[in-house]
Each structure stands twice: as C-alpha cells, then as structure tokens.
Amino acid sequence: MIELVNVSKKYQEIEVLKGINLKVEENDIVGIVGESGSGKSTLLRLIQLMEEPTSGVIVLNNHLATTWNKREICEQQKKMSLLFQNFNLLSNLKVIDNVHLPLKLQGKKELKKAEKLLDFVGLSDKKNMYPAQLSGGQKQRVALARALITDPEVLLLDEATSALDEQTTREMVLLLERVHREFKPTIIFVSHDLNVIKHCCHKVFIMEKGCLVDNFEIQKESFLTDDESYLDKARRVLRP
Ligand SMILES: Nc1ncnc2c1ncn2[C@@H]1O[C@H](COP(=O)(O)OP(=O)(O)OP(=O)(O)O)[C@@H](O)[C@H]1O
Known part of the structure; x- marks a missing residue:
C-alpha cells in the first residue's frame, strides 16, 4: 500500500505540490491526470523516493519512508519500476x-x-x-x-503511451491489462490522455496547480470491444 499524508514539495520558494493526501491499495491500477505543470511527475518522483517531500509523510507497505536510510531506500526502489514516454x-x-x-x-x-x-x-x-x-x-x-x-511490486507509468499512435496505444493498454492479471503489480499511470485512463484504471486522481482536487472510482471500459482496424477507422473518419 502506498499512502501520502499531507505531502508538500517546494523547489526554492515555489510550492509545486500542496497538501497531497492519496492512498493506493496493493494491486490496484490508478490513474493520475492533470494539466501540464500540475505536478504529476513530481508526485511520481516522490512516490519513487527519488526526492523527499518538503513536508508531510510517505508510507510504503506500512513503513514511514522518511525514517529509512539510504540502503533501505535503495531496497524499496528495487521493488518499483518506471516506464517513460521516451x-x-x-x-x-x-x-x-x-x-x-x-x-x-x-x-x-x-x-x-x-x-x-x-x-x-x-x-x-x-x-x-x-x-x-x-x-x-x-x-x-x-x-x-x-x-x-x-x-516489481509497483509499476509507475509516466506518460508511457503518449508517444504512441492510437492503435499502438490500444495494444499497449491491453498488454498492461495482461501484465496486471499475470504479475499483479500495483500500477500508477500518469497520463494526460483521459481515454487511456478510462480504459486502464479502476480509480483516478485529478491534479490541478499542485493540489489533488478530486478522486473517484472509474467505470472501466475495455478496449476489447472496439475492434475496428486502423484502416477502417481512417476511412470512416476521413472519407468525405
Ligand atoms: N527540479 C525542479 N526544480 C524546480 N521546479 C520544478 C522542478 N521539477 C518540477 N518543477 C516545477 O514543478 C511544477 C510541476 O512540474 P511536473 O513536471 O511535476 O508537472 P506535470 O504535471 O508532470 O507536467 P507535464 O504533464 O507537462 O509533464 C512545474 O511548474 C515545474 O516547473
């Protein structure tokens, strides 16, 4: 379980995360969405223990991350994997x-x-x-x-489908569903693509200007029902 309690992060005097409270249960797939600059990647870096919060606490598997020494942080980081856009x-x-x-x-x-x-x-x-x-x-x-x-116990995805076209994104989401079924990691998926989050996640957290402004369960839809090929779709959308 990953829990952030009243977490804030400042760079110089600028507060880029403000009083974040967030809980992700083991084996869940959650999305984090928000406009560019809202603090999503910073939040992932804190969860990955790459950086420390300016205030507040991070709890991983019932342990206070702030009390860990370097070796313990390293051990914890080995249980997480990150997938980037590039x-x-x-x-x-x-x-x-x-x-x-x-x-x-x-x-x-x-x-x-x-x-x-x-x-x-x-x-x-x-x-x-x-x-x-x-x-x-x-x-x-x-x-x-x-x-x-x-x-990894936790898979962190930072805009992992953002460089992919529509069809390839769909294939990637289906593959991630298989990963979740077979390896059962907790998945935290940061994306600006609401469609991907809707098809992949059980729950979403919405960020705005460094704050978590909403979160709710998602009525997850499967991409499987949409079997239109790229060629058919291109013809349907583009043909006069
Ligand atoms: N190391 C840093 N030093 C100073 N400011 C930073 C640093 N990292 C991030 N910021 C600032 O924190 C804010 C949030 O950045 P962050 O990358 O977390 O947003 P984001 O929601 O992931 O944006 P995007 O969707 O464009 O990647 C931005 O204003 C950014 O300039």
Whole structure:
C-alpha cells in the first residue's frame, strides 16, 4: 500500500505540490491526470523516493519512508519500476541485453528470464536487433519487459503511451491489462490522455496547480470491444 499524508514539495520558494493526501491499495491500477505543470511527475518522483517531500509523510507497505536510510531506500526502489514516454532504451545494446540490464546490474545472469519476458511482450523475433530498428510501440514493449524483469511490486507509468499512435496505444493498454492479471503489480499511470485512463484504471486522481482536487472510482471500459482496424477507422473518419 502506498499512502501520502499531507505531502508538500517546494523547489526554492515555489510550492509545486500542496497538501497531497492519496492512498493506493496493493494491486490496484490508478490513474493520475492533470494539466501540464500540475505536478504529476513530481508526485511520481516522490512516490519513487527519488526526492523527499518538503513536508508531510510517505508510507510504503506500512513503513514511514522518511525514517529509512539510504540502503533501505535503495531496497524499496528495487521493488518499483518506471516506464517513460521516451522508452529510455540504451541504443548500443541489443533488445535482449536492454531487457536483461537491470538483472546484470544486480550481478545476476538469468538471461532465460529476459527471453521469457520478450516472449510475453511478443518480441522474441527482435531479440538481436537494436532499439533503432524498432517502431515506437515495439520500443515501449521492450521497455515494459525490462521494467518487469525485477518482479516489481509497483509499476509507475509516466506518460508511457503518449508517444504512441492510437492503435499502438490500444495494444499497449491491453498488454498492461495482461501484465496486471499475470504479475499483479500495483500500477500508477500518469497520463494526460483521459481515454487511456478510462480504459486502464479502476480509480483516478485529478491534479490541478499542485493540489489533488478530486478522486473517484472509474467505470472501466475495455478496449476489447472496439475492434475496428486502423484502416477502417481512417476511412470512416476521413472519407468525405
Ligand atoms: N527540479 C525542479 N526544480 C524546480 N521546479 C520544478 C522542478 N521539477 C518540477 N518543477 C516545477 O514543478 C511544477 C510541476 O512540474 P511536473 O513536471 O511535476 O508537472 P506535470 O504535471 O508532470 O507536467 P507535464 O504533464 O507537462 O509533464 C512545474 O511548474 C515545474 O516547473
């Protein structure tokens, strides 16, 4: 469980997060939406313990994060994985080595696990390619496989579908649903795309100017019912 109690964050004298109270239950999928500059990414950085709040407390799995030393923070961070808009793959490493990298950094081999996860995201045939040889959607699936290789308890998605087109976004959301079913992480999905949040999340928090101004359960819709192909959609929307 992740809980923020009256959390504020200032940079110099500017308060970019103001008295945030938020609770995310284990295995839930929640969305955080808000206009640009409302504080979404800052909130994710605090949850990931990359930065400390100026005031207030963060509670992770019933422990006060503010009381942890560096080693304990590191241990906690290993239980979280982040997926970014721009994929953050290493261009000089093959796909398989990108996926395997977090384990390699921990001194573990387990190349088979990387292969299994590449298979899970449907990219086994691309394992010896380099990121530059992949489409945006494929790169994000590689990044997802890499994010899963450490068996994270929490998956933090920062605009993870924002660089993708409509069809690829749909595929990514379906894949994230599978990830949630099979690996059961808690997922926190920051996005400005309300449609993605509606199709992916059970609950949403809405931010405005550094404040959490609303939150509610979502009547989740499945993308599965919408099986119109890109070609059909383009014709329907664009043909005079
Ligand atoms: N390290 C920093 N130093 C100073 N100000 C910062 C820093 N990080 C973020 N800010 C400011 O905090 C505010 C919130 O930024 P943040 O990136 O969290 O918003 P956001 O909602 O994620 O925006 P976007 O959707 O555009 O990514 C902005 O005004 C930003 O300029």
